[in-house]
Amino acid sequence: xxxxxxxxxxxxxxxxxxxxxxxxxxxxxxxxxxxxxxxxxxxxxxxxxxxxxxxxxxxxxxxxxxxxxxxxxxxxxxxxxxxxxxxxxxxxxxxxxxxxxxxxxxxxxxxxxxxxxxxxxxxxxxxxxxxxxxxxxxxxxxxxxxxxxxxxxxxxxxxxxxxxxxxxxxxxxxxxxxxxxxxxxxxxxxxxxxxxxxxxxxxxxxxxxxxxxxxxxxxxxxxxxxxxxxxxxxxxxxxxxxxxxxxxxxxxxxxxxxxxxxxxxxxxxxxxxxxxxxxxxxxxxxxxxxxxxxxxxxxxxxxxxxxxxxxxxxxxxxxxxxxxxxxxxxxxxxxxxxxxxxxxxxxxxxxxxxxxxxxxxxxxxxxxxxxxxxxxxxxxxxxxxxxxxxxxxxxxxxxxxxxxxxxxxxxxxxxxxxxxxxxxxxxxxxxxxxxxxxxxxxxxxxxxxxxxxxxxxxxxxxxxxxxx
Numbered sequence: 328x329x330x331x332x333x334x335x336x337x338x339x340x341x342x343x344x345x346x347x348x349x350x351x352x353x354x355x356x357x358x359x360x361x362x363x364x365x366x367x368x369x370x371x372x373x374x375x376x377x378x379x380x381x382x383x384x385x386x387x388x389x390x391x392x393x394x395x396x397x398x399x400x401x402x403x404x405x406x407x408x409x410x411x412x413x414x415x416x417x418x419x420x421x422x423x424x425x426x427x428x429x430x431x432x433x434x435x436x437x438x439x440x441x442x443x444x445x446x447x448x449x450x451x452x453x454x455x456x457x458x459x460x461x462x463x464x465x466x467x468x469x470x471x472x473x474x475x476x477x478x479x480x481x482x483x484x485x486x487x488x489x490x491x492x493x494x495x496x497x498x499x500x501x502x503x504x505x506x507x508x509x510x511x512x513x514x515x516x517x518x519x520x521x522x523x524x525x526x527x528x529x530x531x532x533x534x535x536x537x538x539x540x541x542x543x544x545x546x547x548x549x550x551x552x553x554x555x556x557x558x559x560x561x562x563x564x565x566x567x568x569x570x571x572x573x574x575x576x577x578x579x580x581x582x583x584x585x586x587x588x589x590x591x592x593x594x595x596x597x598x599x600x601x602x603x604x605x606x607x608x609x610x611x612x613x614x615x616x617x618x619x620x621x622x623x624x625x626x627x628x629x630x631x632x633x634x635x636x637x638x639x640x641x642x643x644x645x646x647x648x649x650x651x652x653x654x655x656x657x658x659x660x661x662x663x664x665x666x667x668x669x670x671x672x673x674x675x676x677x678x679x680x681x682x683x684x685x686x687x688x689x690x691x692x693x694x695x696x697x698x699x700x701x702x703x704x705x706x707x708x709x710x711x712x713x714x715x716x717x718x719x720x721x722x723x724x725x726x727x728x729x730x731x732x733x734x735x736x737x738x739x740x741x742x743x744x745x746x747x748x749x750x751x752x753x754x755x756x757x758x759x760x761x762x763x764x765x766x767x768x769x770x771x772x773x774x775x776x777x778x779x780x781x782x783x784x785x786x787x788x789x790x791x792x793x794x795x
Contacts, residue, residue, distance in 0.1 A: 328449070328460075328461050328462060328463050329357075329460075329462045329463070330355075330462070330463045330464070330465075331355050331356060331357045331436075331462060331463070331464045331465070332349065332354035332355045332356065332464070332465050332466065332661060333345075333346070333349045333354055333355075333356045333357075333464060333465070333466050333467070333468060333657065333660055333661060334356075334357045334358075334359065334450060334462055334464035334466075334467050334468070335356065335357070335358045335359070335467075335468045335470060336359050336442045336450070336467070336468070336469050336470060336471055336604070337358075337359075337360065337367055337469070337470035337471040337472055337637070338358050338360040338362075338365040338366060338367050338426070338437065338470075339366065339367025339368055339369045339370070339470055339472045339637055339638075339646075339649065340367070340369050340374075340470075340637060340646040340647075340649040340650045340653065341468075341470035341636035341637030341638075341649040341650065341652050341653030341656075342358060342360075342367060342468065342470030342636075342637070342653060343358070343365070343366075343367075343426060343429070343430075343650075343653070344649075344650040344651075344653040344654045344657075345468045345470060345634075345636060345653030345654060345656055345657035345660075346358045346430070346433075346435045346468075346653075346657070347429060347430070347433050347435060348653070348654045348657040348658060349657040349658075349660065349661050350433040350434055350435045351433060352657075352658070352661055352663055354661050355436075356435050356436065357435075357436045357437070357438060357462060357464075358430070358435055358436070358437040358438070359437075359438050359439075359440060359442045359450070359452055360437060360438070360439055361439070361440060361441045361442070362439075363439075364423050365423060365426050365427060365430070365437060366419075366422055366423055366426055367470075367472050368472040368473065368474075368492075368638070369472070369646050369649075370419060370422045370423065370426070371419065372491070372492040372495060373472075373646075374646045375418060375419065375422055376415055376418075376419065376495050377491075377512075377515055377516065377519075377677065378677050379414060379415045379418045379419075380411055380415060380495070380519060381515070381519050381677055381679065382414075383410070383411050383414045383415070384406075384411065384519050384520075384522050384523050384679075385522060385679065386402065387401075387402050387403045387406045387410060387411075388401055388402065388403075388406065388522050388523055388524070389401045389402040390522045390679065391715070391716075391741070392716065393716075394715070394716025394717055394718055395716040398555075406500065406523060407499075407500065408497050408498055408499055408500050411500075412495075415495065438452060438454075439454060439455060440452040440453055440454040440455065441453045441603060442604065443603060443604050443605040443608075444604060444605045444606065444607075444608040444609040444611075445461060445605075445608060446608055446609065447608075447609040447610055447630055447632070447633065448463055448464060448465075448467075448632070449461055449462070449463050449464075450462050450463075450464065450467070465632065465660075466632045466633070466634065466660035466661065467609075467632065467633045467634065468634045468635070468636060468653065468656050468657060468660060469601070469604070469619065469628075469633065469634065469635040469636075469639060470635070470636050470637045470639065470649075470653055471599070471600045471601060471604070471637075471639050472599075472600055472637055472638045472639060473597035473598055473599055473600055473617070473638045473639065473644070474492070474597060474598055474600045475490035475491055475492055475593070475594075475597055475598075476595060476596040476597055476598050476616075477490055477593070478593075480567070480568070481507075481568050481593050482568065482569060482570065483593070484570065486498070487570050487574065487575070487576050487589070487590055487591065488568060488570060488576055488590075488591045488593070489590065489591070489592055489593070490592075490593050490594070491512050491513075491516065491592065491594050494516065494592060497590070500520075500523060500525065501520070501525055501588070501589035501590035502525060502526065502589050503525065503526040503527075503528075503587075503588040503589045503590070504517070504520050504525050504526070504527050504528070504588060504589065504590050504591075504592060505527075505528045505529075505530060505565075505576070505578050505586055505588045505590075505591045505592070506527060506528070506529045506530070506591075506592045506594060507530050507531075507565050507568075507578075507591065507592070507593045507594065507595055508530075508531060508593065508594035508595030508596065509529050509530075509531035509533070509536040509537075509559075509561065510531075510536075510537075510594065510595070510596065511537070511676050512594045512597075513529065513531075513592070513594035513595070514529070514536070514537070514676065514678050515676065515677050515678050516592055516594065517529050517557065517592075517678075518552065518557075518678040518679040518680075519678075519679060521552070521555060521557050521679065522679045526556070526558075526588075527557050527558070528557075528558040528560060528586060528588070529557065529558065529559050529560065529561075530560050530563055530564070530565050530578070530580070531560075531561050531562075531563075531595075532562065532563065532564040532581075533561065533562065534561050534562035535561065536549075536559075536561060537676070537682070539674075539688075540674075540676075540682060540684055540688070540737070541684060541688040541689055541690070541723065541735070541737040542688070542689065542690055543689065543721075543723060543737075544682060544684065544721065544723065544737045544738070544739045547719075547721050547739050548678070548680070548682060548739050551680060551719055551739075560580070563580050563581060563582060563584075564580065564581040565578050565579070565580060565581075566579050566580065566581050567579040568591055568593075571587075575587055575588065575589060576588050576589070576590060576591045578591060596616070597638070597644075598616050598617040598618075599613055599616060599617030599618040599619065599638070599639040600617065600639065601613045601617045601618075601619065601639060602617060609630060609633060610629070610630050611628055611629065611630060611633065616641075617639070618639060618640060618641045619635040619639055619640055620640075621634070621635050621636075621640050624655075624667070625655070625656070625659045625665070626640070626652055626655060626656035626659070627656075627659065632660070634656040634657075634659070634660055635656075636649060636652035636653045636655075636656045637649035637652060637653065640652070643672075643674060645672075645674065645675070647672065647673070647675075648672055651668050651672075655668065669755045670754075670755060671685050671686050671751055671754040671755050672685065672751070673685040673744070673747045673748065673751050675743070675744035675747070677744065680719065680720065680739055680740050680741060680743070681738075681739070681740065681741065681742065681743035681744050682738070682739045682743055683737075683738050683743040683744045683746070683747035684735070684736070684737045684738070684747065685735065685736050685737075685747050685750050685751045685754060686725070686733070686734055686735030686736060686750070686751075686754050687725060687734045687735040688725075688735060688737065689701065689723075689725055689735075691735075692725055692734055692735070697727055697729075697734070698727070698728040698729060699725055699726060699727055699728055699734060700725075700726055700728055700784050700787045700788045701723060701724065701725050701726075701783075701784060701787075702723070702724045702726070702760070702763075702779075702780035702781055702782070702783035702784025702785070702787070703721065703722070703723050703780055703783055704721070704722045704776035704777070704779035704780035704783065705720060705721055705722075705776075706719065706720030706721070706722075706740050706741065706773060706776060707719075707720070708776070708779055709771065709772070709773055709775045709776055709779065710770065710771035710775070711771040711772050711773050711775065712773065712776075714771060715741065715773075717740070717741055719740055720738075720739065720740025720741055720743075720773075720776075721738070721739050721740060722736070722737075722738045722740075722746065722776040722777065722779075722780050723736070723737045723738070723780065724736050724737075724750065724760075724763070724777075724780045724781065724784060725737075726759070726760045726784050726788065728788060730759070731759040731760050731761065731788065732757055732758065732759050733750065733753050733754050733758055733759065733760070733762075734754075735750075735754075736749075736750025736751070736753075736754070738750075741773070742773055746773060746774060746776070746777075749774060749777055750777070760781055760784050760785050760788065761785075762781075763777050763778055763780070763781025763782075763785075764778070764781045764782055764785050766778070
């Protein structure tokens with residue numbers, strides 16, 4: 328039986344970062360991946376594909392130029408599913424090539440197959456050809472990611488009624504789409520298809536959406552969606568989904584209403600992909616959604632030498648934070664010092680428009696009883712916004728009245744997931760409103776919105792000295 332210092336199950340963001348970190352520390356590392364190619368959900372059905380699909384849709388539809396040329400403007404008149412896949416395949420090939428090179432350069436071994444526990448230190452691997460081998464490990468990192476939640480009452484067929492993983496293999500673009508689930512995945516795909524001029528309806532039993540995002544940002548986002556005729560049926564539950572004889576889908580709501588559409592995307596949550604790991608043999612147990620509980624500082628499970636990181640441990644389920652979790656877990660696993668990560672990390676939603684946030688929301692600041700003031704900038708107030716033809720987009724910053732420090736930055740609009748990093752840096756460096764007022768930004772840029780919002784807050788706060 329082969330013995331390793333660290334065996335990593337899964338090659339997504341957490342798995343690959345953890346494996347490479349341990350290898351850089353001179354440890355013998357094996358990565359087990361059950362997919363056809365390395366990369367995990369992030370590369371093949373999640374982060375990279377959805378963002379590539381978004382970029383392709385925006386480019387071919389001419390979405391970014393419609394502020395100047397009108398809503399009827401398109402770069403390509405007839406956009407097909409094949410057009411979207413073409414760019415996707417090129418991007419995925421590149422991502423896999425880079426990852427394989429990183430593994431080879433750092434001498435990380437990889438193996439295809441399905442892993443399951445024999446005991447707490449031994450894993451059994453079943454390869455594609457049926458061969459079974461066992462490997463031992465001093466430490467194990469579970470980075471298996473998630474899979475779509477597929478309830479029994481939804482008759483998935485992979486063509487008309489799909490989950491988010493199946494969507495990438497669609498053969499035709501729908502003229503009408505019902506998205507069940509107003510979470511991040513559902514919202515991203517719903518707005519991407521809307522940009523392709525598909526008539527989109529969003530259903531969710533909750534009366535609100537994206538509750539972890541600043542309420543003012545969500546309100547602005549919803550206004551933009553409704554302005555382009557997207558239907559948001561919040562507080563309404565789909566009780567039945569069926570495919571009719573005409574090949575179209577029919578969705579029945581709890582209020583008796585019936586919606587007919589070309590395609591249904593069920594995106595109401597994901598589950599940890601832990602059901603085939605035989606966790607009980609290692610003394611582990613997942614929750615009802617297949618997720619594993621860990622120490623948030625070390626990412627150790629209830630079995631100290633077994634770690635878990637990435638989406639399988641739950642919120643925030645971001646590729647960026649998963650990478651950091653994997654790195655920390657690997658360092659702890661091999662006995663290296665693991666520095667505490669920065670307090671504030673950005674959250675990005677790649678919808679159309681983008682949303683990105685870092686730090687406290689206004690609602691959280693109120694709950695904590697912190698005296699505060701806000702500064703607002705709209706992209707149309709910047710010269711760059713005019714050049715780009717933007718009539719939407721908002722940047723909001725929240726400052727403490729006592730210390731004048733930045734407490735949170737929240738953005739909705741073009742480039743939000745890039746712009747947020749300026750605010751993130753100031754947050755982690757404990758910067759104040761004066762930084763934005765006194766700093767020089769390139770002109771013309773959307774980043775100038777930081778100065779506008781900073782001045783807006785400064786005018787409200789007054790020129791006073793921060794208290795020590």
